[in-house]
Amino acid sequence: MKKKSISSKLSKVRGKWKFFILLIVLIIILILPSMVVTKYSTIKGSLICRKIETTELTCKFVCSIHPENPKNTTKELYGRVIVFHSLWTAMFDKTYRMQSSNTNLFDIELPRRNYEYSIVVSMYDDESNIGVSDKIKLVC
């Protein structure tokens, strides 16, 4: 049986290495755009809501959010408060000026429908930092 020379064996090994290096490079090229398209949240904020009044027509809630924005140099930020009644249909949509590292309060009045609305707050500042609170339920 003809023995293969060491150099041919080595070239095969090098070929495999080349292949794997190429594979890694191409995979990196493939996943690179994901870094551009995905902006991760930087602003954190916990949202709490409490029902304060119920009438024949409405329910009133008071909500608070405490944004933490580690990357921001100023304390000013915007908080857009949305209450959804179907998954994407808004019943309430207002933007407030908020202060980072402070508790910010706002009131919400919703039509009484014996229904489970959901509320979420998106926070952003002038330096393109973004964050979103957890989505919580408001029963009214």
Added chain:
Amino acid sequence: MRPLLNKRENFLWIITLALFIIFCLSQYFNQIFRQVTGILLIFAMPGILILSRYKTEEIIAFSSVISVSLVIILTFFLNIWIGIRIDDVFLDKLFPVLLVGIFLYKIILSKNQKKTLAKPSKIGLYFILILLVSVVFRVLIISKIGTLIGTDIAKFATISHAMKLKEGITPDLRPYDLASSFFYFPLSFTLPLIIETLGIDAITSITYFSFLFNILTIVAFYILVSKILDHKKALYATFFYSMFFDVSLDYLMSRGVFSFAIAFLPCFLCMYLLIEYFNGVKKRNLLFFSFLFLFLTHWFLFFVLFAFLISLFLYEYYSERGFSKSKGIIIEILKIIPLILISTLPFLILFGPIYPTQEIVKAADWKIYEIDIERASFLNKIFAIIFENFATIIGSVSYSLGFLVSILTFNELVKNKRLVIAIFFILLIFSSFFYIHSITWKRSADYTKIVYPISFSFLFNHPLFIGISFISSPFVQNTPVWYYYNIPDRVEGKYQFFFDVVDDNELKAFEFIKENISENATFLLDDGGAGCLGGQPFSHGERIFPLTSRKLFYFTNSCPLKIDWDDYQHRVDLYRNISINPDNDEILNELKDNYNVTHIYIGPVHVGLNPELFKRSKNYELVYHEKEIYIFEII
């Protein structure tokens, strides 16, 4: 001297010219004739004339892609640059230009072409059977659901109808919608707009052409897998794709994501042509039109093509230790890109500078919808990539089986040319994980499912399995074709996020509106006030505008649309306040005086607008009530 056209081509030209004459004359005697001949001319004849010397299955798969691309491109030039208005006789002007262009092209091609490209081939009987079964099921689904419904349908039917009323392609949709400008892939609104000139409403046209393209995607899948598998396995893979793994159908049936669903057709065709190039068969025209159609339809699937290209490069390097074929492919693609940009120049210049998602406000808005995905656990993301389908979100039985079978038959997938698919599969699973954080890129998780029917064909390649799959599928949840066929029975009377159907009562209400309510009326309904992804059709009233041309106090805030943010939020506030108390005089007067709202439409499913409160009020008169649909006129 050789004649310019052969007998078959002469015959096709006679048919086309006859269709065009009937099309022009039928506007004087029969609208149905005009619609049928118009549809044939938009979707079939230009492509058939160009491809008359290609293989039969290629003619079937590519004709509509070429025809629709040409019609859309020509519409851009005629309407946007030359200024010919989009009206009822727009196509009468477009078709002569198109047909003369094709004739000149054929003459030039005939002079340069030494041989005919291919003899007309006979298409296999078994493939025809599979296609017939697929068509029958899709026809059954359409006949049961009537029309597609969903966010994208509402959004693009509205955009297209606004353009129809404004008599041209324009990014400014006011006064019919809030958008002062927008950017989106052009087929989604240009094609329904063109079909509207035949007198077919945008919602119906989107439904029918989406299903047509869905069926053609099956043909495209077949010609693609025929290049990788033997004939028998290709047939089985096509059967399993059309019945159990039709990702495109998932997107159509859930929220009507039609432009993305259609994009699977050019994507499969491009993959097929890339393999052909790899095998030394160059079909430059087809490659150009497939890339162009994908560019017109939805850009996200370029990601799949990119992954497929990388798979081809790796395969070539692994098998031949070189990149000579891959380099050739890249050069071909680089040649095509400028042509695509030139072809779509009027559109790119008009819509290109507007990309509202770049705004921080929109980005924050968008984040609301993807936060759940961003915060999903590692395991949830893996499940999404492997087991879920876009439509059901929960794990799909067929996709779970598909993955299992893919693992079991992986040794088959790495053999011979199929290694390309194995690399492609691994790349997709791996790369999807990096893209899944974003709600719109979550779709990347669905691309892996393209491989499942191929894997199925290794294990289940006996007629017995077709019988078993037919018998068992009605009992299996989330098996696409059966599942979608059963939707209307399961969702009747209930609002569901993903699957919703329109009932006949709503169409009756729209007929009432057309016949009895002034054309200047504006309706307030329960559907608006949505976030970045666009209004979720709720009471289905969003169809009032595209079907009756009556305006809506509809404040959709879709990410591709640029709107007056303050006005949008103020409208949500008015909607909330009138929902709380329909007799709030201040709000009611503002709705009447500032927004010209004349009517309230309340559909079968409602939250904000409660019909009981409106019935009790003296400010409103109930002018229509049928089952659960109410129309009130503001007094």
